[in-house]
Structures are given as C-alpha cells and as structure tokens.
Amino acid sequence: MPILEFKNVSKVYNNITKALTDISFSVYEGEFVSIIGPSGSGKSTILRCINRLVDVTQGSIIFDGHDINKADKKEIRQVRKKAGMIFQHYNLVDRLSVIENVLHGRLGYKSVMSGVIGHYTEEEKEKAFQILAMLGLTEQAYKRCDELSGGQKQRVGIARSLMQEPRLILCDEPIASLDPSSSKIIMDHLSDINETMKITCIANLHQVDVALKYAKRIIGITAGQIVYDGPPEKLTRSKIYEIYQSDEGELITDVK
Amino acid sequence: MDKTTEKAPRPNNQTSVFVQRKRTFTLAFLGVAALFVVSAVVTNYEIIGGLESIPKAVIWMAQHFVPNAKAWSRLPYILSKLVETALVSVAVTVCAAICAFFFSLLGTKTTRTAPWIARIVRIIAAFFRNVPDVVWAILLLFSFGQNILTGFFALFFSTFGMLTRTFIETIDEVSASCVEALYATGATSLQTVFNGVIPSSLPEIVSWVLYMIETNIRSSTLIGILTATGIGYLFDLYYKRMDYSSASLVVISIVILVIAIEILSNKIRKVIM
Ligand SMILES: Nc1ncnc2c1ncn2[C@@H]1O[C@H](COP(=O)(O)OP(=O)(O)OP(=O)(O)O)[C@@H](O)[C@H]1O
C-alpha cells in the first residue's frame, strides 16, 4: 500500500490560476522522489496540498490512511505531525535558539497548554540533542538562529522536522538559497535520513543534476501536469527539454 | 559590438511607465504648491505678520512663564499629579496593547481565522484609530462626565486602534514564514502564537508600546484639561487663575518627564533589539 496517493488532484487558486490539473501518482514507503519543473509549474503547490497548507479544489489525497481533504482540524494535526516540511528560506523562529527551534517539532504531539508554555520532557530534549549531534550542530545548540549560516539554518530545519518522527519529509527547494558545498551537505543528510531512517522524502529541486544524483524517482511537471514519472536513468535529454519547455542549448545543465 | 547601437526590446508599456512617473512627480509638486497657496489664502495667513509677532510672543513668555518661589512651593503637589498622569498613561497603554495584540491576531494574513473576520478587524481598528483621542474624550464626557475613566477610555480607544493596526503589519512582516512552518509541524494556533509570533515580533511590539506610552503621556495632559483630571487639570487651574509661573512649572515638569521617558525607552529598545 502506498504511503501517499494523489488521485486526480486539481488546484485552482482564487478561481483563476490553474496550478495543478488532474495530478495522479503514488509514493511508496522509503522512496526518494524529486519533483522538477519550471518556476510556477506547481511544485510547491503539490507539497502544500499534502499537509493541507493549501486546500485542493478537486480530487483526493490519501496520506498514511487519511483522506486529507476530509480531515477535520484534529486529523489535520495528526497528518501534519507525520509529515515534516523544510523550506527554501528555512522558516525558523530566528530570535529563538537552535534547540528551541528543534523542539518546536514536538508541538504537534503536545497538549495545547504545555505547547504554549514550552514544556518539553527530558526524553524530548535528549532526542533533540541526539538529532543535533547527528547533523553536526551540537556546538550551535544554544546559539540564536539568526547567528547561523544558511547551511546551518537548513540543518536546523531538518532537525525540527526529524523531531516530528515523520513518515514523510516534504522539502520545498531545500538548497535553492545555498552555495554548492552547503547544498551537498544538506542533500547528503536528506539522502542519509531516507536510507538509514527509512523516511520517505519528496523534494522539489531546481537543479536537475542534483535531482538525478540523489532521487530514486523523478516526477517532472509542466504547467500543473505530470509529463514524466520514472527513474532518473530513463529521463532523457529531450524529456528534460519538454519538462522545461525550452529549446536545446538554453538549459544549462551537464547531464547525459 | 554593433549590438550596442541596437535598441533593447521593451514591452510596449515600458516607456509610458517612465513618462507616468515623471507626470506623477510633477503633479504631486504642483498639488503641494497649490495646497499651500490655497490654505494661505483661506486662512488669511500673512507670513510677514506672523514672523513679526514671534519676538513679541517670546518676550511676553519670558516675562510671565518663569517659575517663582510660590510656584516652587507647589512642586511636590505638581509632581504627585505628574506621576499619577504618567502611571495612568502607562496602565492605559499596556491594557490597550494586550487587547490589541490578541485582536490583531484575527486581522493578520498569517494567523487570521477567515478573510472576512480580518477585514472587520481592520475596519474596527481604523475606526478607533481615526477618531482622535481628544474627540474620544469629548464624546465620552457625555457618558462618564469629568472623571478619570473618561480620560482612560479616550486614550484606550485611540491606542487600541493604533496598536492593532501596527501589530497586524508587524506580525505579517516578521512572523509569516515561521508561522507557516509551525502550522506545518501540527502546532495549534495558540501554540503557534506563543512559540512563533510572540518571540519573533516581541521587540517590534515592545518598541511600539514604548512609543505609545510617550505619546499618551503627552496626550493625557491635553485630555486632562478636558476631563479635569491629572496634570492637565492642574495646568488648566493655574492658567485660569493667571498664575502663569506655576503653570510654567507644570509645563517644564511635563517636558522633563517626556524627555526622560524617551531616553529610558530608547535604552530599553537598544537592549531588546
Ligand atoms: N497563494 C497563492 N495564491 C494565488 N496563486 C498562487 C498561490 N500560490 C501559487 N500560486 C500560483 O500557482 C502556480 C503554481 O505555483 P507554485 O508555487 O506551486 O509553483 P512552483 O513550481 O513551486 O514555482 P517555483 O519554482 O517558482 O517555486 C503559479 O502560477 C502561482 O502563481
């Protein structure tokens, strides 16, 4: 049984902007899927529909046995805590310390009050430090997030999502604001999390070469429709041009 | 290199954008100039006459508004009223700020419950803000009479309106991205407010509250004249008795207090930012 299933999903923003049209695909446990496509093709929208930051217009999404669109407030909370999300701009609470930001990943599990006053159990704190150690952030634990570099901030973002003990991690352009070496560190961590922790990953990526290197499956979308869904090996050059709707030579990527 | 002589392609409306901007600037300048002329004519404003009267006014003030011994003997009483006024202003501002904060959460793009509620919140805030505090005081005089409550609510309403609006803008500006991330972890709205919105917007919020405290101490003097309370009342009293030297001591003490508060709040701002 797939962990995530899109069934004929369409999304129209404000009754005018067609972002997704009749999208269907399934993701199985442990997969590393990369979604590629030109700017505005609907990549972010796909991810946001999964944790209901965005409501779909038509069709249904099944995640972890829940029909997302029929979920009430309480169920949405259940769904969200099982799906971590990391963002292009990290979206941390910059004025708080690293460890506080990481512990935010537990909010979905807490009663409203203990979440409000920020009461975390000893086990939760221990887990947070373990995750920070794994991501090489032990030194930074008590630093304020606005003192960190971009690559460090993104690792805090990953740590926060791991605190959720997610079944799925949604990455919306995780390396789009990073330099190549920080990008590699982030992608290696994601790939490691996927392989050793068996957490399913869906990553929107701008860089086709990165997608080809790390993903086990590529979904190419153009103007809100899937035009490619398959392993990276079968993604031909002409297919890439079709996804990006550009003429040969205009794309600057060094792929086969 | 012949490419440089070739004109870069432009969308059709590009030139009109520049022309339009020039036109806007010209119109704005002419508008301001016209406004000045019209208002000068309407109010019969004579620049020369106005300037001439300045030295005379200064001399008169120098002669009458100097605290004498009698005025100094009233200092303890003046100071007690001053402290009372300052404390009321602080209390009003803090109460209004707390109400405005929770109210503004319904009006922001990031934390609102529904767009139509957000619109109503903004309209209510605009209403409270756009009625000046003095007008609020006059209106409330009818219901409460000359009473400390009148001044309290007059300041409360205008502060509430002003702060609701600025809080909405602040929260949308500084908290939007982390609010989204916290919702995505499965946090509830209240958890998101306390873990995301408050930590990220607190310095700006405190800064605005300090600013409103300064403003309100100034306003409360004026409102006190209307409602016969606090330091404003004292000023009014001395002034009507033509005890100008005591009145001037009141003014001087207010000025010193306002400056002190401003210095203090700048210090606080530096620490929290
Ligand atoms: N909140 C919104 N309101 C209205 N329209 C939106 C909204 N979010 C996205 N859109 C529109 O939906 C379409 C798909 O946007 P989306 O953000 O999913 O694209 P994307 O593939 O993530 O692009 P990028 O690579 O630039 O991030 C775009 O045309 C965009 O303008």
Ligand SMILES: [Mg+2]
């Ligand atoms: Mg996007």
